[in-house]
Amino acid sequence: MKFSYYPGCVMHGTAVEYGMSTLATCRTLGIDIVEIPDWNCCGALEVYPDMYLELALSARNAAIAEQTGFPMMTTCAICFHNVSKAYFAVNESEKAKDMINEALGDITYEGKVGIRHLLDILVSDYGLENVSAKVKRSLSELKVAPYYGCLLARPKEIARFDDPENPQFLDRLIGALGAVAVPFEHKMKCCGGSLLMSREDLAHHLSRNILEEAVNVGADCLVITCPMCNVLLDLQQKEIEKRYGITLNMPVLYFTQLIGLALGHKPKELGLDKNVVSTAGVLKKLGVD
Amino acid sequence: MNTIKAADFDPNFKFEIEKELGGEHLTKCFNCTGCTVGCPISEIEPAYNPRKAMRMAILGMKKELFESEIMWLCVSCYTCYDQCPQDVRITDVLNAMKNIAEREERMGHIKLESAKPAFDKEFVDSIKRHGEVYETGVVIAQIVKHQGIKRLLEYTPTGIFMLKKGKLSLIPKNIKGMKQIKNIFRVVRGKE
Numbered sequence: 001m002k003f004s005y006y007p008g009c010v011m012h013g014t015a016v017e018y019g020m021s022t023l024a025t026c027r028t029l030g031i032d033i034v035e036i037p038d039w040n041c042c043g044a045l046e047v048y049p050d051m052y053l054e055l056a057l058s059a060r061n062a063a064i065a066e067q068t069g070f071p072m073m074t075t076c077a078i079c080f081h082n083v084s085k086a087y088f089a090v091n092e093s094e095k096a097k098d099m100i101n102e103a104l105g106d107i108t109y110e111g112k113v114g115i116r117h118l119l120d121i122l123v124s125d126y127g128l129e130n131v132s133a134k135v136k137r138s139l140s141e142l143k144v145a146p147y148y149g150c151l152l153a154r155p156k157e158i159a160r161f162d163d164p165e166n167p168q169f170l171d172r173l174i175g176a177l178g179a180v181a182v183p184f185e186h187k188m189k190c191c192g193g194s195l196l197m198s199r200e201d202l203a204h205h206l207s208r209n210i211l212e213e214a215v216n217v218g219a220d221c222l223v224i225t226c227p228m229c230n231v232l233l234d235l236q237q238k239e240i241e242k243r244y245g246i247t248l249n250m251p252v253l254y255f256t257q258l259i260g261l262a263l264g265h266k267p268k269e270l271g272l273d274k275n276v277v278s279t280a281g282v283l284k285k286l287g288v289d
Numbered sequence: 290m291n292t293i294k295a296a297d298f299d300p301n302f303k304f305e306i307e308k309e310l311g312g313e314h315l316t317k318c319f320n321c322t323g324c325t326v327g328c329p330i331s332e333i334e335p336a337y338n339p340r341k342a343m344r345m346a347i348l349g350m351k352k353e354l355f356e357s358e359i360m361w362l363c364v365s366c367y368t369c370y371d372q373c374p375q376d377v378r379i380t381d382v383l384n385a386m387k388n389i390a391e392r393e394e395r396m397g398h399i400k401l402e403s404a405k406p407a408f409d410k411e412f413v414d415s416i417k418r419h420g421e422v423y424e425t426g427v428v429i430a431q432i433v434k435h436q437g438i439k440r441l442l443e444y445t446p447t448g449i450f451m452l453k454k455g456k457l458s459l460i461p462k463n464i465k466g467m468k469q470i471k472n473i474f475r476v477v478r479g480k481e
Binding site: 009015016038040041045046047048051053056057060104107150151154156164165188190194198200202203235238273276 | 333380424
């Protein structure tokens, strides 16, 4: 199983632990990933008003991956959405394909190579029974709130995996790792990420709702698949506590960090010391130093 | 009572939107409110209502839309997009409207008040300069300009934690293919 890996900018920045745990878990699972050379930013959520620019920026990355012949893989839900959009645009419209390639100039994107999110690869291709077979550390004490966020399953015509209203991929993965996925009503509710820099009050309100449900259902941690959600739920958690005068103290783990723990990796290899809200409670529950 | 005057509207606005990538399906909207039910922002911010935004666009209330914060309150979660029975693709239509507004601002025709288009610009300009986004610079610039130095200083402990953990880069780094990035911007944005 081989993929061209598109980490996305945040894996070099705020989501460095996501990048570390992605590399560690893929290595242990035997998924061969090779970083695509000289990739660029997909424009994240901020490029959305200019769809032509959005498609062209992602098409450049896909064009580079296409030269390798292997499908692209990412763990960033936003990069996944943006490259998928370029892939479908090029495959569904000759006009869009011409426009995009005009912008690309000296490279061409044929639309042969698309992008997959690692969660989808694990469930749909690798097989959860094969993930279970590699589990070395028991997570049975752990109650996990699965949080999908927006772009992993929506819009359905772009994401094209799992159920957009009540997705199960992450719940099933958590179960396959031996942990308990708690029913979580906010699993598909937006964290407010794209408004953090303009309407912090609204972003905090939305994230507070998610974190409070995780606390109320007795989850030991929240598990996420998007680095933007991490900025709100982990990095901004203290700010949210301050704004509302509440205590949350909810550890937020990337799903690759949870897999890595089950596979027997040391916490440091997974960057668990880099999460803002301390993950010590989770590790203690698992009996890990 | 605060009434609207149809004679002041721009009847071409809906066609202008439909010409933008993503705006093509605007006039399929029959204003059923399916979008607003389930919108996470409508639940907490009365100023935002996607159904109303679609109606205003079809009526030609360009000035009212561009002078208010309405379209900048969309959080791009795509909930309404999936719920719409008419396949209006509301998130994309709103983005098409934002694109017209951001372009008119770049051309110096209007001034947008919201901090959201300012952040979009900060972010996209960083890609134009470096190929990768320079997260640290973009976020600091936005906080200083729109929330003030005091707010930035409040983030000092978080900043120090992130620096120690290697989660902040201090120097922007350009990708090798800057010529290709420049070409993308040149073709997409033309002579603007």
